[in-house]
Amino acid sequence: MIWRLVRRELAMRSRRAALTGVGAVVGVGLICGTLVLLETVAATAGADEDVRQLGQLVLVAGVVAVLVGAVLINAAFTVTVAQRTRELALLRCLGADGGQLRRLVGLEALVIGGLAGLVGLGAGVGVAAGLRAYVNSDLFPSGDLSGSGLVVSARTAVVSLLVGCGVTVLSALAPARRAGRTAPLAALRATPGSVRRAGQVRLVVGGVAVVLGVAAVPFAAVAGPGVLLLPAGVLTLLGLRLVGARVAGPLARLVGIPVARTLRLPGALAQANTARNPERTAATASALAIGLALVSFVLVLSASTKAAIEDEGARTPELHVRYEPRAGERAGIGADVVDRLAGLPELAAVAPLRSGEATVAGRPDRVTAVDPERYRRAQPLKVVAGSVTDLAAGGLGVTERVAATRGWTVGTPVPVRLPGGERTLTVRVVYAGNSYLPGAGDYLMAQADYAALGGDPTVRDVPMAARDGVPAGAVRAAVARVLAVDPALTVEDRGQARQRYLGQINRSTSLFLALAGLAGVVGLLGILTTTALSIVDRARELGMLRAVGMARHQIRLMIRGEALIVALLGVLGGGGLGLLFGWGAARVLAGSSSPTRFTVPTAALAAVAAAAAVAGVLAAALPARAASRIEVLGAIATE
Amino acid sequence: MSSHVEVAAVRAVAVTKRFGVGPAMVTALDGVTVAVPAGRFTVVMGASGSGKSTLLHCLAGLDRVDSGVVYLGDVDLTGLSERALTRLRRDRVGFVFQSFNLLPTLTAGENLLLPLRIAGRVPDRAWTDRVVDVVGLRDRLAHRPAELSGGQQQRVAVARALVARPAVVFADEPTGNLDSRAAADVLALLRRCVDEFGQTVVMVTHDPVAAGYADRVLLVADGRVVDEVDAPSVAMIHRRLGGVSS
Numbered sequence: 100m101i102w103r104l105v106r107r108e109l110a111m112r113s114r115r116a117a118l119t120g121v122g123a124v125v126g127v128g129l130i131c132g133t134l135v136l137l138e139t140v141a142a143t144a145g146a147d148e149d150v151r152q153l154g155q156l157v158l159v160a161g162v163v164a165v166l167v168g169a170v171l172i173n174a175a176f177t178v179t180v181a182q183r184t185r186e187l188a189l190l191r192c193l194g195a196d197g198g199q200l201r202r203l204v205g206l207e208a209l210v211i212g213g214l215a216g217l218v219g220l221g222a223g224v225g226v227a228a229g230l231r232a233y234v235n236s237d238l239f240p241s242g243d244l245s246g247s248g249l250v251v252s253a254r255t256a257v258v259s260l261l262v263g264c265g266v267t268v269l270s271a272l273a274p275a276r277r278a279g280r281t282a283p284l285a286a287l288r289a290t291p292g293s294v295r296r297a298g299q300v301r302l303v304v305g306g307v308a309v310v311l312g313v314a315a316v317p318f319a320a321v322a323g324p325g326v327l328l329l330p331a332g333v334l335t336l337l338g339l340r341l342v343g344a345r346v347a348g349p350l351a352r353l354v355g356i357p358v359a360r361t362l363r364l365p366g367a368l369a370q371a372n373t374a375r376n377p378e379r380t381a382a383t384a385s386a387l388a389i390g391l392a393l394v395s396f397v398l399v400l401s402a403s404t405k406a407a408i409e410d411e412g413a414r415t416p417e418l419h420v421r422y423e424p425r426a427g428e429r430a431g432i433g434a435d436v437v438d439r440l441a442g443l444p445e446l447a448a449v450a451p452l453r454s455g456e457a458t459v460a461g462r463p464d465r466v467t468a469v470d471p472e473r474y475r476r477a478q479p480l481k482v483v484a485g486s487v488t489d490l491a492a493g494g495l496g497v498t499e500r501v502a503a504t505r506g507w508t509v510g511t512p513v514p515v516r517l518p519g520g521e522r523t524l525t526v527r528v529v530y531a532g533n534s535y536l537p538g539a540g541d542y543l544m545a546q547a548d549y550a551a552l553g554g555d556p557t558v559r560d561v562p563m564a565a566r567d568g569v570p571a572g573a574v575r576a577a578v579a580r581v582l583a584v585d586p587a588l589t590v591e592d593r594g595q596a597r598q599r600y601l602g603q604i605n606r607s608t609s610l611f612l613a614l615a616g617l618a619g620v621v622g623l624l625g626i627l628t629t630t631a632l633s634i635v636d637r638a639r640e641l642g643m644l645r646a647v648g649m650a651r652h653q654i655r656l657m658i659r660g661e662a663l664i665v666a667l668l669g670v671l672g673g674g675g676l677g678l679l680f681g682w683g684a685a686r687v688l689a690g691s692s693s694p695t696r697f698t699v700p701t702a703a704l705a706a707v708a709a710a711a712a713v714a715g716v717l718a719a720a721l722p723a724r725a726a727s728r729i730e731v732l733g734a735i736a737t738e
Numbered sequence: 739m740s741s742h743v744e745v746a747a748v749r750a751v752a753v754t755k756r757f758g759v760g761p762a763m764v765t766a767l768d769g770v771t772v773a774v775p776a777g778r779f780t781v782v783m784g785a786s787g788s789g790k791s792t793l794l795h796c797l798a799g800l801d802r803v804d805s806g807v808v809y810l811g812d813v814d815l816t817g818l819s820e821r822a823l824t825r826l827r828r829d830r831v832g833f834v835f836q837s838f839n840l841l842p843t844l845t846a847g848e849n850l851l852l853p854l855r856i857a858g859r860v861p862d863r864a865w866t867d868r869v870v871d872v873v874g875l876r877d878r879l880a881h882r883p884a885e886l887s888g889g890q891q892q893r894v895a896v897a898r899a900l901v902a903r904p905a906v907v908f909a910d911e912p913t914g915n916l917d918s919r920a921a922a923d924v925l926a927l928l929r930r931c932v933d934e935f936g937q938t939v940v941m942v943t944h945d946p947v948a949a950g951y952a953d954r955v956l957l958v959a960d961g962r963v964v965d966e967v968d969a970p971s972v973a974m975i976h977r978r979l980g981g982v983s984s
Contacts, residue, residue: 103855107843186841192800193853193898194828196821283800283827 101199105207115635116211118628119175123215124222125621126168127263131223131255133161136230138250159614165266167389167618170340171625173270174382175632176208188283197279204275205268212267216260223259224251305341308334316683325687332680336389339672343381347668348374354667358660365653368644369660376633380665383629387622387669388676391711393615395677396684398703401608403685403695408535408600410696412593414481415536416562418578421591431557432588439581440561445574448476448564455555458516459542460505466515466542468549477562480539485509485528487543495524496543498532500690515544519553534694535600537562537591619711622669623718626662630722634658634729641729651727658723659716666715670708678704746809747776747906747938748797753806755792755961766792768961769806774906774940779932781949782942783975784958791910793958794942798831798908799823811905828857832899834909839895840883846894847879853902866901872930873897889920896927900937907931909941913948925951946975 109116137158187200195203227249312335319327355370362369373380420440422432432451441449450473457466471490474480480487483499490496495513502508511526524544533539537560550556565574575590582588591599634641641654649657678699685697755767766789774780774797784790795801796808799815808815810830818826827833832853840849850870854861870876873893883891892912899907909928913921929951931937941948949955949970957965957978965978 103848104841104843111843189839189841190852190856191824192827192833192835193856194824195856196824196828199856284795 101203101206104203105210108207109210112635115632116207118631118635119172120211120215120218121624121628122168122171122175122621123212123263123267124219125624126165126172126266127216127219127259128222128226129168129617130161130165130262131220131259132226132230133158133223134255134258135224135227135249135251138252138255139227139231139248142250163389163393163614163618165262167386167621169266169270170382170386170389171621171628172208172212172267173273174379174386174625174629176204176271176275177273177378177382191283201272201275201279204271208267208271208275209264212264213260215267216263219263220256220259224249301341302345305338305343305345308338309342310338312336312338313679316679320683320686325684325691328680328683328687331683332676335676339388340381340385343385344378346377347381347384348377350668351377351380351664354671355660355664358664358667362656362660365649365656366660368657369664372657373661373664379629379633380668383625383665384668384672386625387619387666387711387715388673390615390617390619390622391670391673391707392676392680393618393673394612394707395674395704396681397608397611397615398700398707399678399681399698400684400688400695401604401611402698402700402703403681403688404604404693405601406696406698407689407694408597408604411533411536412597414479414531414533414539415593415596416478417565418563418574418590418592419537419596420561420563420578420582421537421589422559422587423589424587431559432561433585434558436581436584436588437558437561440563440578443577443581445566445569445577446563447566448473450474450477450562451558452560452562453546453549453554453556453558454540455517455549455557457542457554458521460513460515464542465540466517466544466549466554467540468544468546468554470546474543474562477564478539481531483529483531485526487528487530489527490543490545492545492547493522493524494527494545496528496530497526498539498541499529500532500694501541502526502529503690515542515552517549517552517554519551522548522552524548532694534692536593536596623711623714626665626715627718627722630658630662630719631725634722634726637726638729641726645729654727654729655723658726659719662715662719662723663712666712669715670711674704674708745776746773747811748774748940749809750793750797751807751809753793753796753803753808755789755796755801755803765961767796767803770961770963771806772956772963774938775954776905776938777932777936778953779929779939779941779951780954780956781952782940782956782958783944783946783949786944788958789961790942790944790958792961794908794910794940797940798833798906799826828853829902830905832902832904832907834892834895834899834907834912836911836914839898840891842883844882845879846875846881846883846886846890849883849894850879850898850901853898857902859902861901865903869897869900872934873927887920888916889923892916892920892924893927896924896931900931900935906938906940909939911943912941913943913945918947921945921948949975 187203190200190203231249312331312333315323315327315331315334319325319331351373352370355366355373359366359370420432420436424430437449437451440446443449450469452467452469454465454467457464459466469490471488471494474490475487483502485496487496495515497505497507497513507513507526507529509526509529512523513526514521514523528543530539530543532541563578565571571592575592578590582590644654645651682697685695688695689697750770750772753767753770754765757764757766768789770789770793772793782790782793792801796803797810799808799810799818803816806816810826813826813830815823815826840846841852844852851861851866870879873896875890875893875897878886878890878894883894886894895912896907896909899909907928912928913924916924925948928939928941932939932953941952943949953969955965955967955970955975955978956963957967967974967978970978
């Protein structure tokens with residue numbers, strides 16, 4: 100019996116089923132694409148670090164895709180069950196128990212999930228092929244996957260299908276449970292899909308989760324461990340999902356005020372409609388919000404990292420030797436090269452840096468050995484306390500970060516062990532470190548002490564300063580001539596080093612943005628599907644509006660207004676979360692070896708917000724058209 | 739006073755039902771004690787807001803009472819769990835509502851057998867055939883509700899209520915959405931169910947004409963049963979109703 104009801108439902112309301120399945124198709128597609136790409140990476144001999152990193156990135160994207168896909172499917176089923184309350188209630192009156200209704204909705208989900216999964220598999224292989232082409236093209240910094248064809252294994256297919264069906268059924272579970280609880284008397288009420296109020300327990304649990312999650316951000320940023328941000332993010336998202344239905348109504352009314360002002364009657368109706376159906380509004384907005392939260396998080400973190408790189412620009416040597424050894428080669432920068440550089444009349448200072456493994460006050464780390472006098476002239480170090488020239492025998496230099504975390508100041512004795520022995524050095528200088536740009540590690544010591552303690556003699560970098568008055572081009576040319584003897588060596592000036600690092604940040608940002616953007620696109624699909632579903636279910640109401648004289652274009656405006664309000668809610672929620680967590684992550688990272696300075700990329704965020712709002716309205720264009728074409732008489736006769 | 743001994747199919751004893759809280763509280767049923775005789779056509783009448791629909795919902799186990807006891811046969815509904823109530827609705831009770839009785843995705847025939855399918859029971863073919871003949875919809879069984887008139891839809895709903903051989907069929911304003919001719923068809927059908935199958939039927943209505951088909955009429959006002967009339971004429975009902983409302 101249940102099977103027949105499911106079959107009829109799917110056959111007669113195929114449009115509704117298809118719209119519900121869109122989320123599952125996208126979810127399975129992204130998972131399948133992820134797996135295919137991962138296996139392809141694994142099968143490609145000699146895949147380099149960049150490609151492996153891409154694989155990990157794709158895996159993260161897959162997880163996000165499942166999350167967003169689940170929200171999307173959940174939204175679709177929520178809409179469907181709300182509208183089918185009367186039918187389900189009638190079944191309850193005829194003696195169906197809660198379990199049968201749950202099985203009905205659950206089985207429907209399974210069929211939709213399975214069918215959508217098959218379509219998603221095909222889409223996923225397409226996604227993987229596209230990404231492989233991207234990696235093989237010149238747009239991708241390095242590495243390629245042409246060593247192997249696309250690997251589509253049976254395992255990939257089975258896992259994708261299982262995950263797809265699983266997510267679909269799980270997403271449908273909550274609405275199905277609600278269906279099971281449908282009161283028989285609901286069948287007798289005139290209006291279907293009456294607003295359900297979220298349970299008190301749900302509200303309290305969700306509220307506590309949100310408060311804890313949000314409160315954990317400043318805590319993690321200032322005091323606690325930074326890893327706390329991850330569970331805090333998950334907690335906040337889950338909490339918002341729980342309280343979403345309750346807060347979406349008032350929020351939609353608020354956000355809808357300008358919409359109602361500008362669009363007049365259709366806008367006011369749109370405002371009322373989104374507030375009237377908070378469950379749908381919340382589910383749709385949250386699908387979009389996840390994507391936007393990711394996008395704004397990535398943008399904030401990227402801008403904050405770039406700000407830190409810019410900060411370091413001034414403390415970077417004018418010129419330095421960039422040493423890029425090929426695999427297995429560890430010779431470093433040859434002594435003859437250093438000598439010839441030191442002899443160049445174009446240069447005012449040449450300060451070879453040696454660095455090696457050491458144990459500093461009990462912790463393994465790397466120390467950098469310098470000639471204090473030469474180093475002072477070649478490296479524009481930002482000194483916080485003490486002086487570089489004091490580094491002479493027995494002195495130690497540490498970065499602000501190390502000094503802060505270890506509680507050291509100028510004058511603190513610190514035991515340093517190198518392969519040839521141990522000696523207690525005294526902190527003589529504290530400086531701002533260079534984490535991205537060349538020139539300074541976390542610890543500096545005098546070359547004489549370093550050599551005496553048997554430190555690794557390999558020269559790995561050579562900061563240089565040009566003599567005043569010599570044209571930059573001439574300096575570079577002279578240095579380049581010296582470095583020509585070894586293909587592993589190149590000269591790089593301050594601007595180039597900065598550009599190189601900014602370029603790297605831009606590349607990884609664009610990769611992350613592409614993935615986060617994908618989540619945003621899925622969110623827009625959510626607007627499309629739930630809007631379309633709501634129109635199928637509101638046919639009578641729309642027909643009535645037409646009957647009392649609303650013009651087609653007003654109906655279109657109303658539907659677009661609804662989409663705009665939902666998109667704005669997604670933008671505000673997602674952007675807010677992204678900013679909050681971006682701030683938290685930037686604060687956490689500020690004291691790390693990849694420091695950041697919290698910066699809000701206002702223009703980029705505004706552009707993303709505007710694009711999302713516009714895209715939200717565009718996503719509703721087709722449903723809006725369909726809504727405006729509803730026939731007055733036909734719609735009113737629909738039961 | 740009727741001389742024969744009546745067996746009650748459904749009984750309510752001192753049933754009270756309130757809606758809302760505080761100043762907005764409405765007492766829908768105020769200590770109602772009533773018995774519905776088995777194998778008869780009982781009609782519950784009253785003005786809108788009198789509590790007649792609430793009485794039907796409580797008698798049928800669709801709604802819980804605040805105090806008092808409801809017996810269906812010898813089962814105390816007030817003591818039943820939700821699960822047991824569901825089973826009871828499935829096995830012992832049939833419903834006909836004012837509207838939206840049929841699932842739009844199923845054909846008339848499939849809607850007819852829906853309660854049996856839900857219960858996992860095998861339809862008794864001979865009985866089903868007889869019900870279909872009485873209802874007179876044999877040539878419409880393959881049609882979907884949208885292809886049937888309102889009267890035909892209600893007749894399918896009546897047939898569906900009968901097909902599981904329930905102890906009681908409850909009908910809530912079954913003719914409320916019909917024109918007078920279709921309404922007369924449905925009422926005659928309910929009357930036949932009682933006469934031919936000995937089916938117990940309880941119907942809520944505000945239409946005095948509909949009451950003319952009844953064996954017994956219960957008049958409800960302000961949450962109480964104010965009058966009981968056996969085998970009334972329409973004129974009598976009008977009179978009694980007038981007495982109630984004045």
